[in-house]
Amino acid sequence: MDVSVEEYFRTTFEDKLLVKMPEREDDHLTSATRLLEKKREMMEVETALSAQKEEFQMKMESLQQRREELEKKEHQLKESLLKFDRFLKETDAKRVRAVKKAGDERAYRRQKEQEIVEIQGEMRVYSQLRERLKALSDRYERYQKFLEKVIEESNEFTEVREVMDRYETLSSTKKDLKRREDRNQETVEGHKSEQSRYKESKANEVLSQNNVLSGLRERLDESASRAL
Numbered sequence: 001m002d003v004s005v006e007e008y009f010r011t012t013f014e015d016k017l018l019v020k021m022p023e024r025e026d027d028h029l030t031s032a033t034r035l036l037e038k039k040r041e042m043m044e045v046e047t048a049l050s051a052q053k054e055e056f057q058m059k060m061e062s063l064q065q066r067r068e069e070l071e072k073k074e075h076q077l078k079e080s081l082l083k084f085d086r087f088l089k090e091t092d093a094k095r096v097r098a099v100k101k102a103g104d105e106r107a108y109r110r111q112k113e114q115e116i117v118e119i120q121g122e123m124r125v126y127s128q129l130r131e132r133l134k135a136l137s138d139r140y141e142r143y144q145k146f147l148e149k150v151i152e153e154s155n156e157f158t159e160v161r162e163v164m165d166r167y168e169t170l171s172s173t174k175k176d177l178k179r180r181e182d183r184n185q186e187t188v189e190g191h192k193s194e195q196s197r198y199k200e201s202k203a204n205e206v207l208s209q210n211n212v213l214s215g216l217r218e219r220l221d222e223s224a225s226r227a228l
Contacts, residue, residue, distance in 0.1 A: 147160045157163050 144160070147163050150163060151157050151160065157166070
């Protein structure tokens with residue numbers, strides 16, 4: 001930049017000198033007059049150079065300020081770009097999370113809907129079972145009242161459980177007696193069958209003896225006839 005400044009002032013200075021320097025000297029001017037004229041021209045050149053230097057300095061300061069402002073704006077732009085890039089990345093990450101969350105929510109909703117369908121089916125089954133149990137309860141309520149009445153009128157039982165236990169005991173005893181009766185009945189039937197077979201055998205034996213007796217009587221009659 002210093003070389004450019006020197007070049008700028010050198011060119012300006014030479015231009016001023018070239019503009020101010022006369023092409024030829026007048027014969028009637030004296031040496032003192034020419035010297036004063038040269039000094040005046042040099043002062044004008046120095047004044048012009050000083051003004052131009054000051055103007056150039058102001059322009060350089062303005063350019064420097066402008067460059068600083070551009071650098072500041074460039075830095076701000078870079079910061080904005082970085083922030084925007086981070087914003088895009090965060091937005092993309094949020095979008096991915098939102099998509100994943102939406103997918104998870106849809107899967108969760110489908111699962112809950114399936115569970116609701118299953119629970120509704122179970123509720124229908126339980127409702128039907130409850131209706132059947134209620135019908136059985138209504139049906140056996142009279143037995144409950146009967147057992148309570150039995151307890152009220154009985155001196156032996158104090159609770160329904162005792163009546164039921166006694167019933168179970170009697171029922172078990174009845175079953176045992178029934179099994180014994182069945183076994184005895186089978187034994188009796190066996191004896192009856194044996195007796196029937198025995199009677200049939202003896203009847204056959206009697207019939208055979210009767211036949212023998214009949215034959216002997218015929219022989220006896222024939223002998224008696226021959227004897228006569």
